[in-house]
Amino acid sequence: MTVQASGPVPSRRLVDGVLAGDRRALARLISRAEAGEEECRPALADIHRHTGRAHIVGVTGVPGSGKSTLVRACASAMRAVGRTLGVVAVDPSSPFSGGAILGDRIRMGALAGDPGVFIRSMASRGALGGLAHAALDAVDLMDAAGFDTVLIETVGVGQDEVDIVRAADTTVVVSAPGLGDDIQAIKAGVLEIADIHVVSKSDRPDANRTFAELKQMLLLAQVPPERHIPVVATSAESGEGIDALLAEIDSHSSFLASDGRLARRRRRNAAARAVKIAEEMVRRRYAAGDSTAMAAIVDRMCARELDPHGAARALLATLDEVAP
Amino acid sequence: MTVQASGPVPSRRLVDGVLAGDRRALARLISRAEAGEEECRPALADIHRHTGRAHIVGVTGVPGSGKSTLVRACASAMRAVGRTLGVVAVDPSSPFSGGAILGDRIRMGALAGDPGVFIRSMASRGALGGLAHAALDAVDLMDAAGFDTVLIETVGVGQDEVDIVRAADTTVVVSAPGLGDDIQAIKAGVLEIADIHVVSKSDRPDANRTFAELKQMLLLAQVPPERHIPVVATSAESGEGIDALLAEIDSHSSFLASDGRLARRRRRNAAARAVKIAEEMVRRRYAAGDSTAMAAIVDRMCARELDPHGAARALLATLDEVAP
Numbered sequence: 190m191t192v193q194a195s196g197p198v199p200s201r202r203l204v205d206g207v208l209a210g211d212r213r214a215l216a217r218l219i220s221r222a223e224a225g226e227e228e229c230r231p232a233l234a235d236i237h238r239h240t241g242r243a244h245i246v247g248v249t250g251v252p253g254s255g256k257s258t259l260v261r262a263c264a265s266a267m268r269a270v271g272r273t274l275g276v277v278a279v280d281p282s283s284p285f286s287g288g289a290i291l292g293d294r295i296r297m298g299a300l301a302g303d304p305g306v307f308i309r310s311m312a313s314r315g316a317l318g319g320l321a322h323a324a325l326d327a328v329d330l331m332d333a334a335g336f337d338t339v340l341i342e343t344v345g346v347g348q349d350e351v352d353i354v355r356a357a358d359t360t361v362v363v364s365a366p367g368l369g370d371d372i373q374a375i376k377a378g379v380l381e382i383a384d385i386h387v388v389s390k391s392d393r394p395d396a397n398r399t400f401a402e403l404k405q406m407l408l409l410a411q412v413p414p415e416r417h418i419p420v421v422a423t424s425a426e427s428g429e430g431i432d433a434l435l436a437e438i439d440s441h442s443s444f445l446a447s448d449g450r451l452a453r454r455r456r457r458n459a460a461a462r463a464v465k466i467a468e469e470m471v472r473r474r475y476a477a478g479d480s481t482a483m484a485a486i487v488d489r490m491c492a493r494e495l496d497p498h499g500a501a502r503a504l505l506a507t508l509d510e511v512a513p
Numbered sequence: 514m515t516v517q518a519s520g521p522v523p524s525r526r527l528v529d530g531v532l533a534g535d536r537r538a539l540a541r542l543i544s545r546a547e548a549g550e551e552e553c554r555p556a557l558a559d560i561h562r563h564t565g566r567a568h569i570v571g572v573t574g575v576p577g578s579g580k581s582t583l584v585r586a587c588a589s590a591m592r593a594v595g596r597t598l599g600v601v602a603v604d605p606s607s608p609f610s611g612g613a614i615l616g617d618r619i620r621m622g623a624l625a626g627d628p629g630v631f632i633r634s635m636a637s638r639g640a641l642g643g644l645a646h647a648a649l650d651a652v653d654l655m656d657a658a659g660f661d662t663v664l665i666e667t668v669g670v671g672q673d674e675v676d677i678v679r680a681a682d683t684t685v686v687v688s689a690p691g692l693g694d695d696i697q698a699i700k701a702g703v704l705e706i707a708d709i710h711v712v713s714k715s716d717r718p719d720a721n722r723t724f725a726e727l728k729q730m731l732l733l734a735q736v737p738p739e740r741h742i743p744v745v746a747t748s749a750e751s752g753e754g755i756d757a758l759l760a761e762i763d764s765h766s767s768f769l770a771s772d773g774r775l776a777r778r779r780r781r782n783a784a785a786r787a788v789k790i791a792e793e794m795v796r797r798r799y800a801a802g803d804s805t806a807m808a809a810i811v812d813r814m815c816a817r818e819l820d821p822h823g824a825a826r827a828l829l830a831t832l833d834e835v836a837p
Binding site: 192230233234237238241303306322325340342353431454455459460462463464465466467468469470471475486487488490491493497498500501502504505508 | 554557558561562564605640646680767775779780783784786788789790791792793794795796799800807810811812814815817820821822823824825826828829
């Protein structure tokens, strides 16, 4: 028995805990990553060295598409065949609601108390795009903690969310029947990133139409995909299609395993992630505020001596000056 | 009568056209800006020198909130009192639909053929965030063309859209009664940027609840606003509340006119715009592809020799090398 020292647990010890599969350590390091604490950076760098083993599956769809229910059904089905899994649910919840923690409890459902599952919701953060980075840190942490599969669930509406789901090995896009065109339109940009399409709520009478529309869209795709993109009809209520979806996820995983595809996809994802962080670093330097150089440039733009592009070029030239 | 030379009209002549209020010149320069043609940059820089006169009003809300109908009603009401206006409608339409041009025709309605109105839809572009820049170029062009008011209509879901609406002098956030919580949640981030709230479809029985919820939310705001934020109930069908909304827009305009507030807001907006373009320039340099330096960094990240933040720092250090 050891006496706990007072004060926060050092990140180094949390890293050891995560690598040993300790859930509390995992929860704490995710919280530190989400809070954007700079001090946990070295720990996350350590963690990153132990990643790459889990199969990362992204699940996205518009609000109301039944993603969360589907993810819970998939999680149960994966557990039934003995696979362990982590879930990162990116939740665009209101700053007024603080809904993420409550959401976790609801999401857990029958999975609560199962040591083979770890579910974590992350709430939308401010304009600085920290959410995508924190979500991918959480994926790294679950990967390093030894879960076989990590599911990322995100609403497919903003660029941030698309960036998150693009970090997956396998991307599942969920469409629900009967959502208005106005709403379906939002996800136009994400339809094309699907490795697997799902039509959820397949017990609804209009599900066939959505299924047919997706098939039609895939036929009309301007760039033929490297691989046939399946469309799976699921009903989280009846359980229909969940096993078929898992089989398609496995099939995509096998596809990636051949001809170095997984390495290529992960290389592309790694590049995108590093570039996003670099952009974020640029943004933070500017957000750090009105350095003298920056103020002078903005003044000249307001006086119409510089146009927006000229001002942007001038800002880039002073990038090293605007903040340390 | 002059004989038209073959080939595209030089941008310089289009600038003169825009400044003289020529609609065809305006339409063409907006198209060139939307296409992201680098050659039209000097023309847009010229245009920028002639901006700052119009009152820029941003109107945002989730899909289904009735923004477009409201904007059309406002446009008609402004025309009825003799004001001229430009409308930039940012439309997250599918790349499969090409819906923007059709949308313009529908939006015009009774306003079609009125020389005091110019409406332009812009479709969502790729991941490079060019839409926000093109939309603000279009606002500049309409401002320089002499319209009294420029309305920017955008769906308030993505960061890009929020950035666009943040470029306004006055921001109107539209909420419709009866949209599911899941959908309302998306706009949590934009609720706080409202200078004026609108509850649309006020003839619906559940409108009172939405009205009360917004009032309540404003009461509970953590940071008290500099000014009372009004909530206006409108019905585009019956015309109820449209005049009240215009009065609130004018009232906000007068508020801005005092104590240098307009200049401060525009300065903030100018800074945000220049920073966004600078970030975009950074993104493009990386997107330009696998320079040798960049490829080496990504390889090291894939080999787990660099963690994502280390890779990002390394990328920033080579920013000047990755592309000209």
